[in-house]
Amino acid sequence: MIRYLTAGESHGPQLTGIIEGIPAGLPITEDEIALHLARRQKGYGRGGRMAFEKDKAEILSGVRFGKTMGTPIALQLPNRAFEKDDTGWPKVMNKEGDGEDVDPITVPRPGHADLIGVQKYRYDDIRPAIERSSARETAMRVGLSAIARKLLKHFGIEIGGHIIRIGSVGYEDEWGDVRDLVDPMMKDGAETIFRAADESPVRCLDEDLSEKMREEIKKWRKEGSSLGGYWEVVLTGVPAGLGSFVHWDRKLEGQLAQAIMGTQAMKGVEIGLGFEAGRRPGHEVHDEITHEEGEFRRRTNRLGGFEGGVTTGMPIIIRGVMKPIPTMLTPLKTVDMNTKEEMDTRYERSDVCALPRAVVVIENVIAPVIANAFLEKFGGDSVEEIEEHYNAFKENKKR
Numbered sequence: 248m249i250r251y252l253t254a255g256e257s258h259g260p261q262l263t264g265i266i267e268g269i270p271a272g273l274p275i276t277e278d279e280i281a282l283h284l285a286r287r288q289k290g291y292g293r294g295g296r297m298a299f300e301k302d303k304a305e306i307l308s309g310v311r312f313g314k315t316m317g318t319p320i321a322l323q324l325p326n327r328a329f330e331k332d333d334t335g336w337p338k339v340m341n342k343e344g345d346g347e348d349v350d351p352i353t354v355p356r357p358g359h360a361d362l363i364g365v366q367k368y369r370y371d372d373i374r375p376a377i378e379r380s381s382a383r384e385t386a387m388r389v390g391l392s393a394i395a396r397k398l399l400k401h402f403g404i405e406i407g408g409h410i411i412r413i414g415s416v417g418y419e420d421e422w423g424d425v426r427d428l429v430d431p432m433m434k435d436g437a438e439t440i441f442r443a444a445d446e447s448p449v450r451c452l453d454e455d456l457s458e459k460m461r462e463e464i465k466k467w468r469k470e471g472s473s474l475g476g477y478w479e480v481v482l483t484g485v486p487a488g489l490g491s492f493v494h495w496d497r498k499l500e501g502q503l504a505q506a507i508m509g510t511q512a513m514k515g516v517e518i519g520l521g522f523e524a525g526r527r528p529g530h531e532v533h534d535e536i537t538h539e540e541g542e543f544r545r546r547t548n549r550l551g552g553f554e555g556g557v558t559t560g561m562p563i564i565i566r567g568v569m570k571p572i573p574t575m576l577t578p579l580k581t582v583d584m585n586t587k588e589e590m591d592t593r594y595e596r597s598d599v600c601a602l603p604r605a606v607v608v609i610e611n612v613i614a615p616v617i618a619n620a621f622l623e624k625f626g627g628d629s630v631e632e633i634e635e636h637y638n639a640f641k642e643n644k645k646r
């Protein structure tokens with residue numbers, strides 16, 4: 248089974264990661280990982296940091312002559328901000344005492360991990376809480392997950408995401424309009440979706456909406472606030488039968504939710520119709536079953552590719568909400584940790600809207616979850632062995 252760990256602070260020297268459980272014989276290059284790292288850095292609404300960070304992860308172990316060996320794979324990703332030291336923050340990330348003369352931060356921002364970090368870890372400075380809760384860490388998760396994503400791609404499973412709402416701008420019929428647009432594109436595999444979305448500065452597939460979303464971000468940047476929104480990620484080529492209904496922790500929908508809700512700033516996740524299912528009568532929710540061309544199919548996909556927490560073989564459709572970034576030019580009221588005096592929040596460099604970048608993070612963090620479910624069913628120590636298992640499954644499919 249695949250597991251991974253990340254280490255590293257936002258303004259420390261680098262992010263470090265190890266992924267274990269990737270089978271032997273998978274072709275992988277630093278460029279394939281860099282593709283998703285670069286995608287994560289693009290998008291309207293980002294802050295000043297992305298102008299100089301050019302993420303490229305170095306593979307330190309686990310790969311020989313362009314193929315995995317089945318051994319742990321280590322990646323490292325330097326923070327240019329550390330060398331650049333344009334803010335003074337890298338200085339306070341020194342291992343030794345060099346930055347100890349810098350004043351501690353004692354004014355917590357509402358909505359960030361500032362106050363709770365200090366209370367929980369008994370820091371006397373907010374800086375360490377900022378450093379590890381920062382979304383910078385998602386760069387390493389994207390890097391490691393890109394390897395699992397490549398494994399899925401090898402077996403025909405594709406992932407693609409796009410943005411469906413930013414602040415007050417979104418599709419009129421949030422389910423129907425998006426299905427009309429996205430479902431036909433999925434016939435060519437979910438990667439079609441991300442490639443088309445990458446053409447938009449906000450990763451929205453509708454050109455008019457894309458422009459309106461950009462205007463919305465521009466407006467709130469000028470007003471000194473920030474924006475959240477909704478994203479959608481779809482998967483194609485997923486075989487029926489991944490996950491299980493026999494025990495709660497084996498339901499794949501639940502495992503996906505954990506990976507998504509474990510991502511910075513996510514406040515909700517839904518599969519298929521999701522919350523909309525609660526507003527409709529049952530006959531407008533459940534997908535009718537047919538038998539065509541020798542296989543069972545569903546007429547619609549309102550349950551988003553799952554029944555009983557198990558994949559049905561239909562595309563997986565996942566949506567989620569990201570809250571607005573808590574660092575804003577418009578101050579909110581807060582309290583100094585030391586003096587207990589009420590005051591306005593301070594501002595530090597930040598993005599205005601991270602939605603277009605966050606959807607790339609989601610595309611990637613779900614890859615190890617799906618890959619684990621796939622390995623649970625078809626697993627082996629090498630890609631070749633998994634191919635034998637998967638091909639036998641496809642040939643022997645009785646139902």
Ligand code: EPS
Pocket residue numbers: 257294295296297300328380381382383384386595596597598
């Ligand atoms: C972040 C603040 C900004 C973002 C950062 C997340 O960085 P800085 O504090 O250096 O201005 O750019 O995101 C990244 C660096 C990244 O790679 O995504 C925060 O406070 O969460």
